[in-house]
Amino acid sequence: MGVASFVLRRLGGGLLLLLALSVLVFALLAASPGSPVQTLLGTRPATPELVNELRRLHHLDEPLVLQYLHWLSDAVRLDFGRSISVQAGTPVADMIYGRMALSVQLAVYCLLLVLLLGVPLGVAAGLRRGRTTDRTISLLSTVGFGAPVYALSVVLLYVFGVALNWFPVYGAGDGFADRIAHLTLPAVALAIVLSAVVIRQTRAATLTVMRQDYITFARLRGLSPGRVLFRYVLRNSAPPVVTSAGLLLIAPISAGVFIEQAFSLPGEGSLLLAAVAAKDVPVVQGIALLLGALVVVVNLLVDLLGFLLDPRIRPHTAGER
Secondary structure, three states: OHHHHHHHHHHHHHHHHHHHHHHHHHHHHHHOOOOHHHHHHOOOOOOHHHHHHHHHHOOOOOOHHHHHHHHHHHHHOOOOOEOOOOOOOOEHHHHHHHHHHHHHHHHHHHHHHHHHHHHHHHHHHHHOOOOHHHHHHHHHHHHHHHOOHHHHHHHHHHHHHHHOOOOOOOOOOOOHHHHHHHHHHHHHHHHHHHHHHHHHHHHHHHHHHHOOHHHHHHHHOOOOHHHHHHHHHHHHHHHHHHHHHHHOOOHHHHOOHHHHHHHOOOOHHHHHHHHHHOOOHHHHHHHHHHHHHHHHHHHHHHHHHHHHHOHHHHHHHHHHO
């Protein structure tokens, strides 16, 4: 009952957030420079017949509130209209779905690298607080966190793509193995930056757990260091680490514009950049709303997983949320 109540409350909050986001996204068309008709025309000639057709299709002869309700009813059915200029006449939903697979693959690959790199280093830093290992890992995480993603991408491209010729330097590749090879450098570039967040979160969680009484008691009972680590430290450090790592799944999708441009990847980021440059408002609206929905869903899943992993927060969460 507590889990169901928690999910319903979080889902209700997420739907309200999406509703507010939809208002902001719809306002892009109304607030864009010039008239909405001119924006929708793009480079097409403004003939009276075409102007009247666009006004009819987009309900521009109706009050703004009714226009929003019409647009929202279409968006709920995943109908975001048609592209104005990027791929004129192509349904926006088809353009987004055609690019989404690559962005999701990059995000999952990046997340795996972040977990494989960030969690062990964070635990090692927490277990050796104040020692050389801790200081070295903390320094590396600080450097990684502050590294510009685009500059890091250029360095990786030159070193591993051009100089050493280990990985392809552009494109998405065909087939599983080729796709992995093409996504390795972009995933590594993102993982270097995002791992710093997981390292810090894991280190802080490990330090908190190591100060608990049950760790002292476990050691007094003569349990081996490995058993203390896997049974107590990692298990009790998991909730905050899962929370931070889950939210990082969104970062490669929402912040992948620079990466996709640097590596010539045809994903959501490059589509968003092309749509903004071409003032293709329906495409921008569709991507923005989709990313907002993705953030809400991932937040819900992360909160639910943390709720299930940490029994200590269940009564508190069920009672207050």
